[in-house]
Amino acid sequence: MKRFGVIYHPHNDAAVKQAEYVKEYLTNKGCSCWTASAWDSCEFEPRVKESDIVITAGGDGTVLRAAQITANYNVPIAGINHGTLGFLTEIPKDKVDEDLDRMLAGDYRLDERCILDVDVMQPNKELQSFHALNDVVIARGEMARLLGLNVVINGQKLTYLKSDGIVCSTPTGSTGYTYACGGSVMHPSSRNLQIVGIAPHLTFNHPIVLSADSVIEIEIFSGYTCTMNIDGHINLPIIDRTKFNVRMSKLTVRFVRFGEDNFFEKLTDKLRTRL
Numbered sequence: 268m269k270r271f272g273v274i275y276h277p278h279n280d281a282a283v284k285q286a287e288y289v290k291e292y293l294t295n296k297g298c299s300c301w302t303a304s305a306w307d308s309c310e311f312e313p314r315v316k317e318s319d320i321v322i323t324a325g326g327d328g329t330v331l332r333a334a335q336i337t338a339n340y341n342v343p344i345a346g347i348n349h350g351t352l353g354f355l356t357e358i359p360k361d362k363v364d365e366d367l368d369r370m371l372a373g374d375y376r377l378d379e380r381c382i383l384d385v386d387v388m389q390p391n392k393e394l395q396s397f398h399a400l401n402d403v404v405i406a407r408g409e410m411a412r413l414l415g416l417n418v419v420i421n422g423q424k425l426t427y428l429k430s431d432g433i434v435c436s437t438p439t440g441s442t443g444y445t446y447a448c449g450g451s452v453m454h455p456s457s458r459n460l461q462i463v464g465i466a467p468h469l470t471f472n473h474p475i476v477l478s479a480d481s482v483i484e485i486e487i488f489s490g491y492t493c494t495m496n497i498d499g500h501i502n503l504p505i506i507d508r509t510k511f512n513v514r515m516s517k518l519t520v521r522f523v524r525f526g527e528d529n530f531f532e533k534l535t536d537k538l539r540t541r542l
Contacts, residue, residue, distance in 0.1 A: 269298045272318045274311060274333045276325030277304040282349040285324040285363070289347075292367060305332040316340040320370060320523060326350015331498040334382070334400045334520045343377055345370060345523035354442060354533070357524055369525060378524045380439045381458050381479070384516040385497065389509045400520050401440030401498045403513060405485065405505065406432030406465060408494040413468055415488035421481055430467040432493075435460060435483055435513045442534065444499075450474040454530060460515060483513040 271293050275286035286302045293300040301318075303311035305325060315321055315336050323329045323346045330346045337344055346356030347363060358366045369375055383399040397403070407414050416428040436445035437460060438453035446452060450463040451474050458479040464472060477483070487493065487509050495503045495511075 270317060270319045271298055271300040272314050272321045273302045274305045274321060274323050276329045277306055279325055279349055282324040285347055285349060289322055296371060305329045308336055312336045315342055318342055320345055324349055327352060327355045328499060330355040331400055332500055335398055338382055338398055338518045338520050343521040343523050366525060375523050375525055378522040380455055380520045381437055382516045382518060382520055383437055384514050386512040389506055397497045397501060398516060399497050401443050402434050402436040402445055404432060404434050404496040406494055410491050414493060417486040419484040426471040428464050428467055429470050430464040432465040434463045451476055479515045485511040
């Protein structure tokens with residue numbers, strides 16, 4: 268293993284310095300290593316597909332940005348935690364040298380996570396497609412008015428939802444905004460997706476967990492421009508009568524992990540609560 272990349276949070280000084288340190292460390296070990304801002308996906312995408320591992324320096328948001336690209340090339344991510352929560356980042360700041368050496372020695376396992384394919388069909392516009400490692404959120408945006416959302420699953424109508432919006436989530440995203448909206452926590456190795464209404468009004472108000480082969484169709488009835496957000500950083504204004512198709516992708520995101528899976532221990536520690 269000789270080819271690495273480091274994607275860093277450009278507004279986090281510690282993360283920028285960490286990226287330079289990792290590059291120097293790996294170069295001194297005889298490896299090739301490039302660095303790039305997580306905000307410059309057009310710059311680092313050609314480099315990702317020629318890399319063995321992509322290292323991120325930042326928080327979970329930096330990982331989510333990197334995953335948009337690495338999923339296309341099946342390149343694993345190793346995250347150094349320079350954020351706050353750190354659900355996705357594996358490497359503590361005080362163990363960087365040790366874990367880099369373990370990567371070089373092949374002493375790690377790969378944790379595979381499912382992602383969503385999201386197709387957006389706005390009236391009189393071209394189809395737009397995205398990947399989501401965490402979630403896709405359709406919400407009312409600046410207008411303090413309810414959205415009308417027609418929700419169909421596998422060709423069968425579920426409900427006409429009157430709410431502030433809806434979240435479609437992967438197991439990885441189930442501990443994020445989905446959890447805050449009352450969604451179920453799913454083990455990250457499971458291949459399920461779920462939908463949760465955001466502050467539903469006098470209508471269906473329970474999260475629904477679906478199988479991996481499910482297709483969710485959503486149509487918006489709003490009368491005004493609302494918003495779609497993918498993984499907290501891709502934002503798209505959405506007009507009335509826009510349709511969405513959400514399904515499990517054939518692609519996955521792989522993470523470099525050390526030691527045994529301790530998801531439930533990490534969950535209770537991060538959320539500071541008891542299940």
